[in-house]
Amino acid sequence: MLSFATDYLEGAHPKVLEKLVETNMVQEPGYGTDSFSQQAADKIRETINCPQAQIKFLVGGTQTNQVVIDAVLKKYEGVIAPDTGHIATHEAGAIEFTGHKVLTIENNDGKISGKQVDTFINDFYKDPNEQHMVHPGMVYISQPTEYGTLYTYDELKSLSESCRKHNIPLFIDGARLGYGLMSDKSDLTMADIAELCDVFYIGGTKIGALCGEAVVFTKNNEPKHFTTLIKQHGALLAKGRLTGIQFLTLFTDDLYLKISKHAIDMAKRIKDGFLKKGYNPYMDSHTNQQFFIVDHETIAKLKEKVDFAVWEKYDDTHMIVRFVTCWATKEESVDAVLNLI
Amino acid sequence: MLSFATDYLEGAHPKVLEKLVETNMVQEPGYGTDSFSQQAADKIRETINCPQAQIKFLVGGTQTNQVVIDAVLKKYEGVIAPDTGHIATHEAGAIEFTGHKVLTIENNDGKISGKQVDTFINDFYKDPNEQHMVHPGMVYISQPTEYGTLYTYDELKSLSESCRKHNIPLFIDGARLGYGLMSDKSDLTMADIAELCDVFYIGGTKIGALCGEAVVFTKNNEPKHFTTLIKQHGALLAKGRLTGIQFLTLFTDDLYLKISKHAIDMAKRIKDGFLKKGYNPYMDSHTNQQFFIVDHETIAKLKEKVDFAVWEKYDDTHMIVRFVTCWATKEESVDAVLNLI
Amino acid sequence: MLSFATDYLEGAHPKVLEKLVETNMVQEPGYGTDSFSQQAADKIRETINCPQAQIKFLVGGTQTNQVVIDAVLKKYEGVIAPDTGHIATHEAGAIEFTGHKVLTIENNDGKISGKQVDTFINDFYKDPNEQHMVHPGMVYISQPTEYGTLYTYDELKSLSESCRKHNIPLFIDGARLGYGLMSDKSDLTMADIAELCDVFYIGGTKIGALCGEAVVFTKNNEPKHFTTLIKQHGALLAKGRLTGIQFLTLFTDDLYLKISKHAIDMAKRIKDGFLKKGYNPYMDSHTNQQFFIVDHETIAKLKEKVDFAVWEKYDDTHMIVRFVTCWATKEESVDAVLNLI
Amino acid sequence: MLSFATDYLEGAHPKVLEKLVETNMVQEPGYGTDSFSQQAADKIRETINCPQAQIKFLVGGTQTNQVVIDAVLKKYEGVIAPDTGHIATHEAGAIEFTGHKVLTIENNDGKISGKQVDTFINDFYKDPNEQHMVHPGMVYISQPTEYGTLYTYDELKSLSESCRKHNIPLFIDGARLGYGLMSDKSDLTMADIAELCDVFYIGGTKIGALCGEAVVFTKNNEPKHFTTLIKQHGALLAKGRLTGIQFLTLFTDDLYLKISKHAIDMAKRIKDGFLKKGYNPYMDSHTNQQFFIVDHETIAKLKEKVDFAVWEKYDDTHMIVRFVTCWATKEESVDAVLNLI
Structure with missing residues (x-):
């Protein structure tokens, strides 16, 4: 997974x-x-x-x-x-x-x-x-x-x-x-x-x-x-x-900064993808941790194929979720997530 | 060295x-x-x-x-x-x-x-x-x-x-x-x-x-x-x-024990070599640390090519030295030392 | 004092x-x-x-x-x-x-x-x-x-x-x-x-x-x-x-409770005295610590003869002050304070 | 006692x-x-x-x-x-x-x-x-x-x-x-x-x-x-x-030194008494702690009327005992002990 x-x-x-x-x-x-x-x-x-x-x-x-x-x-x-x-x-x-x-x-x-x-x-x-x-x-x-x-x-x-x-x-x-x-x-x-x-x-x-x-x-x-x-x-x-x-x-x-940059690029790809699909961000984050407000059904569906943190309750039908990228995150992994939402 | x-x-x-x-x-x-x-x-x-x-x-x-x-x-x-x-x-x-x-x-x-x-x-x-x-x-x-x-x-x-x-x-x-x-x-x-x-x-x-x-x-x-x-x-x-x-x-x-055995073999090779050349052991050690009584001149000569611990004074003309082996010790390194004494 | x-x-x-x-x-x-x-x-x-x-x-x-x-x-x-x-x-x-x-x-x-x-x-x-x-x-x-x-x-x-x-x-x-x-x-x-x-x-x-x-x-x-x-x-x-x-x-x-009671009695005497003279309590305290809202001039005048804690600012012209009694507090000391306000 | x-x-x-x-x-x-x-x-x-x-x-x-x-x-x-x-x-x-x-x-x-x-x-x-x-x-x-x-x-x-x-x-x-x-x-x-x-x-x-x-x-x-x-x-x-x-x-x-002196005087009185009665000191102490070598019988007898520390074994028939004096030690108490040995 x-x-x-x-x-x-x-x-x-x-x-x-x-x-x-x-x-x-x-x-x-x-x-x-x-x-x-x-x-x-x-x-x-x-x-x-x-x-x-x-x-x-x-x-x-x-x-x-x-x-x-x-x-x-x-x-x-x-x-x-x-x-x-x-x-x-x-x-x-x-x-x-x-x-x-x-x-x-x-x-x-x-x-x-x-x-x-x-x-x-x-x-x-x-x-x-x-x-x-x-x-x-x-x-x-x-x-x-x-x-x-x-x-x-x-x-x-x-x-x-x-x-x-x-x-x-x-x-x-x-x-x-x-x-x-x-x-x-x-x-x-x-x-x-x-x-x-x-x-x-x-x-x-x-x-x-x-x-x-x-x-x-x-x-x-x-x-x-x-x-x-x-x-x-x-x-x-x-x-x-x-x-x-x-x-x-x-x-x-500059390896340290180069691979850090990659994580940020992947985080932006996730962020843009979520926004494009109509999800709201919880905070306007610009680093490698991205927070979104997601409904229970989507979370359940996603959880079958992807692991991520369910941060806290947002309202009765939504939770805040967190996606974290890093130097090792693959573009195709990001896209796989985006295809699921 | x-x-x-x-x-x-x-x-x-x-x-x-x-x-x-x-x-x-x-x-x-x-x-x-x-x-x-x-x-x-x-x-x-x-x-x-x-x-x-x-x-x-x-x-x-x-x-x-x-x-x-x-x-x-x-x-x-x-x-x-x-x-x-x-x-x-x-x-x-x-x-x-x-x-x-x-x-x-x-x-x-x-x-x-x-x-x-x-x-x-x-x-x-x-x-x-x-x-x-x-x-x-x-x-x-x-x-x-x-x-x-x-x-x-x-x-x-x-x-x-x-x-x-x-x-x-x-x-x-x-x-x-x-x-x-x-x-x-x-x-x-x-x-x-x-x-x-x-x-x-x-x-x-x-x-x-x-x-x-x-x-x-x-x-x-x-x-x-x-x-x-x-x-x-x-x-x-x-x-x-x-x-x-x-x-x-x-x-x-059994890698752990096999490589431990190698260190012991190398320690014995050192011990036998020192004994054969007439050096006295300080303790009768059977593990990977070997202690010998060595004169100042030999120590000085050895130190040019080999690093080892000078443990403590034995008498006015001799010190106790320690040689330690490990899983990585090479036979040729041991022999190089033995050729120097 | x-x-x-x-x-x-x-x-x-x-x-x-x-x-x-x-x-x-x-x-x-x-x-x-x-x-x-x-x-x-x-x-x-x-x-x-x-x-x-x-x-x-x-x-x-x-x-x-x-x-x-x-x-x-x-x-x-x-x-x-x-x-x-x-x-x-x-x-x-x-x-x-x-x-x-x-x-x-x-x-x-x-x-x-x-x-x-x-x-x-x-x-x-x-x-x-x-x-x-x-x-x-x-x-x-x-x-x-x-x-x-x-x-x-x-x-x-x-x-x-x-x-x-x-x-x-x-x-x-x-x-x-x-x-x-x-x-x-x-x-x-x-x-x-x-x-x-x-x-x-x-x-x-x-x-x-x-x-x-x-x-x-x-x-x-x-x-x-x-x-x-x-x-x-x-x-x-x-x-x-x-x-x-x-x-x-x-x-x-019952000495412990008797002398505790005395302190409470003295605290009440202070409280009643301050209230009677028109000062407002800061909290409705019923123990041996009493807090009042007092104006700067009165504080300055009192401080010449009595030591007490000036707790914190209440507003631009008033501070909160604290009076503490104990087993040893004398009635005449309380009355001396009350006569000063 | x-x-x-x-x-x-x-x-x-x-x-x-x-x-x-x-x-x-x-x-x-x-x-x-x-x-x-x-x-x-x-x-x-x-x-x-x-x-x-x-x-x-x-x-x-x-x-x-x-x-x-x-x-x-x-x-x-x-x-x-x-x-x-x-x-x-x-x-x-x-x-x-x-x-x-x-x-x-x-x-x-x-x-x-x-x-x-x-x-x-x-x-x-x-x-x-x-x-x-x-x-x-x-x-x-x-x-x-x-x-x-x-x-x-x-x-x-x-x-x-x-x-x-x-x-x-x-x-x-x-x-x-x-x-x-x-x-x-x-x-x-x-x-x-x-x-x-x-x-x-x-x-x-x-x-x-x-x-x-x-x-x-x-x-x-x-x-x-x-x-x-x-x-x-x-x-x-x-x-x-x-x-x-x-x-x-x-x-x-000089109260501190005066009362300290009293303890030393009492310790000397004990020491002299024990020596006079033939007991050997364990150490030649000159402060308020005195150590003597005493036989089991005497210890048992003394213990009925006096409390003191039995320090450690001296030999098969004797123990080392310790007597401590202080500012409060009374001369008559010392003499009472000496009368018992």
Whole structure:
């Protein structure tokens, strides 16, 4: 059966596997000191136009959020996040597990604004109970968000300015970063991201890799003894080459962005097809997640041949459904779906 | 340059890569629910002759120790381990990070005995300060140990009996399990291991995989909501297929044991060669780690062409060196070393 | 200067001090095993009509919340609380510090309902992402709430039923329990509280003691090795007699309720006085915290002679102010305030 | 029955209770901001001749060790301690609970030396696995030790120098500090202690107070937002006056040292009595804990009228017993014991 359920259904981009095969018997030291990881980091520094960037490769998204946030926060601090943020909802309490509170701010389409952050922090410091409260120590956002929406350059700049004003770092979860950058609606480059935030990660798991996320500290601000902290969290890969080789491949000849673009093209093909057939979108999404309002009968019929997420109830006869594309989505699979509706 | 520095210098066994390539575009659900992980678990259950075994795949050794120990221990409990145990020395405090103390017992060649465990626990319950102390909640050992030594069947049975007498689980760290099982001196099968302990892991990272360890709960004792606990620790792989496919391959046609045997053969070839040339072994090791007493000049000469670990000082003119083999070690590499000494 | 700023401004009720003086040189064993603590527990069991109650004395409120919640929750669980709950706002992340998330529900005058809890838990178990989320493991409420409001018998019964339906414990923070029980609007006895919840604490710090809270497990459900868990949290008092003697005194001849009643009487005197002088209440509070809407000039004049909390802005010319009474509040102090407005 | 079982059997020194009674109805703000706590801190600063000292009052010893160590250590660090240190043995894993490992060094009569610390840290930084190990971040000792032994000025100076050489703080657990300072064998003043260490605490619970320990940061090195960290650990007393008043009394007119001296005098009286009657001491203790070798019959006879600790077996017919004195020990009680042997 076809599936548009999520963006981690296939293995890796064929070039990634080729490189793994090609380099397989080369002997390399462990724990991220291999030459591939070094080369991958160089490629990323170049791509993001940030020569001083400090880069480490981790395995998965929740792990990355947990390690970065715990390593950066002081013991009396928590992390500000939208109430829809992945760390606030679907990471099984991985942040609290490390002793830190997630301080949520009400989202607007999955996003929060620089003004909201500024107000939150000002309110904190004006509160007479300040000493009895978790101090805001960091801001976490996702680009694209968990709803597939995007921060614009100006929105991100405003967030960045609020963080700098209050002297706390801005962290961007880029699990689907490529799909955000390649959206028609994006006015941000990876270099802009690097400049405006203090630490971000470039998601590999959902964009061409078997596993792997590249953590980038952009302001010469990698936490002291970061490798030891990674180890302490159980997150240090012995064969660091595995993530190094994958990111080296993805950041050679713009592969990361090219395959991200493909996912966006496929998402648009789905969107156009649904619209043409008279279905209404639930949100005007421009990334690789598309949401439509579909009646029960059509859903039942589709479900016989295609897997996808039924998001939530829209009204008594309709549900919101989600179709997700990725680097591996085939045009004929999209067309097969469109022929069914 | 040749390297015998450790056993995670190469990628994966070629058959593992072949299978990753072959299955690459198959769409599979995430988080360990893919069909490959299910098949791999079936193969392992068969190999260890334990139909009720509950199996999950994690990424690395420290991560596995951390997740298993934290998930199994109650909040007032610590884990008993040899003072040379990996969790007690080289995991950057990953166990303490989860709130649990490592209760160390003096090792004998990297091992502890059932009698030591029995005495430790009896002493604990006789102590008038019991309520003010960390309760022993689990026993951790490694097979082979961090020194490359092996528990015999009788030694393991005695440990198992002590644990059952006191109603606490026995956990075996099998990061190099295959290299232990294939040693001439091993009188244990994987089925024996499964029977005598309550939970163990089969190391993949050091034996043929890019990454991955298979955690096996043998007594229908997987902790409740274990997947959520794995997620909470940041250890849940989105593309569970990555570890599933690798273990499926390693446990098809006895590949895991065959390639482990190769490492042992290569270790013996090194050992015999050193002995023939008049070098003394530091310990009588029968696994894939070999320790010799070598003079400074020879070390200096060797180091020009071969990488290996200089373990510690032996006397004023000699050091102890360690050579490690693995599934990927080539006979000609061994011979090249032997020609240099 | 007079102060109505909070309810922990004075020392202890004179009878408590007398008893401390009287028993001072009696030798007693430590850590809560002293005879006074045993007698105090007996008195409390009798008062709450719960012979099987298991009772321990801790020092302060945040400590008690932290120890009880961490001891009761399983590792994959969080605690449901109103978003205005003390643990969610003013305990500096003490719950998260132990690895657990506070799962907030929107409050209504500081309260949440059984129906809200039921919906929250039902939604959790219907969520396809359940495995990736913090499991609800307990419900926390305060009686009276942080806003001085009260749960009625029916409201508490409904919460209790929701908890039992979902098989999770109900925990009541009774930092100001006496002030709630003695309110005119209370239709609950301490025995009702004991019956409807699974664990609660009787606040001493704010009601007559120098320090101390009595934790009561009402369903034979004290966590295993609870004393060791208390010690692990750094919360085990060496001279347990200190809290034992205080609670013994407070629970002899109904002292706890009598002095709570006094605080309520004084709160009513304040309320009536403000109303008579034409000030509007901000909430219709019936406990020891009274909130009024007062103009800036009056606030400025009052502040010269009386300390009290300026809660928040009401409109451009008025603020909400809070006056708190306690067991020690003197009638003449109340009258002195009333003469100033 | 008489008891010499430990030094927290009675309440508080009468002057402490008097002051609590005298100040009882004075209204004071909470959380350590009361005037008594400020005055007590001033008195202590004067006594230890350290005008820049930053002082906070906590409730108990384990709590103090936990809060101070967790607040001072960085996340990748552990605390060095003698293997007999209280934090390593009888605090139920309170340090590990906060995520930090206790790095033990072999004790000599309960003590460790500056040289041992220096070697431990040098070895750590020479270890090629350094990145995979818990970094030494602090040294913890007790004065007097858990065995009642004492560091001399020179020994403490050597420890201090090792710590400064490696740029880590020295923390002294002074649960029984007064009993150490008043020993004949002590060549240290409280000012020496303050100068040589970076943080220490002055124990009140065992010396005249109902509860309370004074934490002193001597080098202008109180951790940032220390009050918030105390709150986060559940250790912030609402009525800070309770510890403030007690320490104010204990540090007025040298009461703390005078009553400590009394305990030492009583310990000497016991020691002389036992020696005169022909019993052998187990250690040559000069503090308030005295250890003797006593035959079974005498122990049985004594136990009918006196409580004391039977420490451990000495030989087939003798046990080691421990008698502890304190500020409250009466001369007639000592004589009653001596008449029984």
